[in-house]
Amino acid sequence: MAANSRVTIAAHALAWLELARRHGREVLTSEEVAASVNTNAVIVRRSLGDLQRAGLVRARRGNGAGFSLGRPATEITLLDVWLAVSPEPLLALHHSEPNLECQVGRGIRPVLTDLYDEATNTFRAALARWTVNDVLERILA
Amino acid sequence: MAANSRVTIAAHALAWLELARRHGREVLTSEEVAASVNTNAVIVRRSLGDLQRAGLVRARRGNGAGFSLGRPATEITLLDVWLAVSPEPLLALHHSEPNLECQVGRGIRPVLTDLYDEATNTFRAALARWTVNDVLERILA
DNA sequence: GTCGAACGTAACAGAAATGGTTGCTTCTGC
DNA sequence: GCAGAAGCAACCATTTCTGTTACGTTCGAC
Incomplete structure (x- = not known):
C-alpha cells in the first residue's frame, strides 16, 4: 500500500502558517492554505481538523x-504532526489469526508486535527531533 | 492506507522454514507454509517469490x-525481509506538485524528503538488529 | 518419455483507504 | 440579518491489498 501524504500536507500547512505569521498574518483560510499545497480546501480542513483536535492549530469560525x-512553531515537532494525523502502525500483523496448532503460529504475534514497536519508536524519535520551525528555516535557507 | 502484512507473512514463513529445518525438513511447500500462516498458498508463493529474488530463500520446482x-537464519535480518517485500516509503510527499509561486511550496519537498529519509533510516537500522533466528528463538522461549 | 506434484503467474473480485468534489449546515463578526 | 468560512456528510474514481481460481511450466521419479 502506498503511504498517505497527510503528514506532508499538515507539515506544509503549518510551515505556511508560521511564514504568514512572521509577515503579520496570524490567520489563513483553508482556501489560502489549499492554494499553496495545491489541493482542495476540504482536504486542508480535514487535515487541519486533525491538528486542531491535537491542539496544534486553532480554528476560528x-x-x-x-x-x-495553536502554539509556537518551535514547540511543534513532526512527531506531534504524525501522531495527530497518522495513527496507523507502520507494519501490520496477519490479517487472519495464524494457525495456533503450529508452534510458530502460536508464538509469533507478540514477538513481532514487540519488534515492530521497537522499530516504530526509533522512527518516532527521529521525527521528534524536528520542529515546524526547523522545517521552515531549512526551506528559507 | 493501512500498512500491509507482507513483512509479517515473510517473517513467519522464514521462521517456520528454519524450525522445520532443525527438525530435518529442509524443504516446505507453499501449501505447508500457508497452513501455518493461515492464508492462501498463492499469497505465500508471491511473498516467497520476493524473498527468492532477494536470495533469502531458494525455490525448487x-x-x-x-x-x-537461501542462507543461514542467523544471516537474514528483518531489514533484508523488509527490503525484499516492502520497497514503498513510509511517508509520501504531495500527490500533486505544490504551488511553486509560494516560498513554502517551492522549497518544502527536498526538505521533507531529507527528514523522511532520516527517519526511515533509523527505522531500517532497528529492523537490521534482528535476524530470523532471533525471532524464532524468542518464539520458542 | 510420461506422469504428476508443486512453483510461477495472470486474471479477477471484494474490501478498504485515499484524494478529490459537491453541497449543505453551522457558527460568528459585522 | 447577512456574509464568509469552517464543519461535515455523501459521493466518486483510483489504488492497493488479500484472496481465489485457473492454467502454464518445470523437473524429479518411475
Whole structure:
C-alpha cells in the first residue's frame, strides 16, 4: 500500500502558517492554505481538523475566520504532526489469526508486535527531533 | 492506507522454514507454509517469490519441490525481509506538485524528503538488529 | 518419455483507504 | 440579518491489498 501524504500536507500547512505569521498574518483560510499545497480546501480542513483536535492549530469560525498556530512553531515537532494525523502502525500483523496448532503460529504475534514497536519508536524519535520551525528555516535557507 | 502484512507473512514463513529445518525438513511447500500462516498458498508463493529474488530463500520446482532457506537464519535480518517485500516509503510527499509561486511550496519537498529519509533510516537500522533466528528463538522461549 | 506434484503467474473480485468534489449546515463578526 | 468560512456528510474514481481460481511450466521419479 502506498503511504498517505497527510503528514506532508499538515507539515506544509503549518510551515505556511508560521511564514504568514512572521509577515503579520496570524490567520489563513483553508482556501489560502489549499492554494499553496495545491489541493482542495476540504482536504486542508480535514487535515487541519486533525491538528486542531491535537491542539496544534486553532480554528476560528464566522466572518473573518481561518486557522492559526495553536502554539509556537518551535514547540511543534513532526512527531506531534504524525501522531495527530497518522495513527496507523507502520507494519501490520496477519490479517487472519495464524494457525495456533503450529508452534510458530502460536508464538509469533507478540514477538513481532514487540519488534515492530521497537522499530516504530526509533522512527518516532527521529521525527521528534524536528520542529515546524526547523522545517521552515531549512526551506528559507 | 493501512500498512500491509507482507513483512509479517515473510517473517513467519522464514521462521517456520528454519524450525522445520532443525527438525530435518529442509524443504516446505507453499501449501505447508500457508497452513501455518493461515492464508492462501498463492499469497505465500508471491511473498516467497520476493524473498527468492532477494536470495533469502531458494525455490525448487518439479516433483518434490518447495522452498528452503537461501542462507543461514542467523544471516537474514528483518531489514533484508523488509527490503525484499516492502520497497514503498513510509511517508509520501504531495500527490500533486505544490504551488511553486509560494516560498513554502517551492522549497518544502527536498526538505521533507531529507527528514523522511532520516527517519526511515533509523527505522531500517532497528529492523537490521534482528535476524530470523532471533525471532524464532524468542518464539520458542 | 510420461506422469504428476508443486512453483510461477495472470486474471479477477471484494474490501478498504485515499484524494478529490459537491453541497449543505453551522457558527460568528459585522 | 447577512456574509464568509469552517464543519461535515455523501459521493466518486483510483489504488492497493488479500484472496481465489485457473492454467502454464518445470523437473524429479518411475
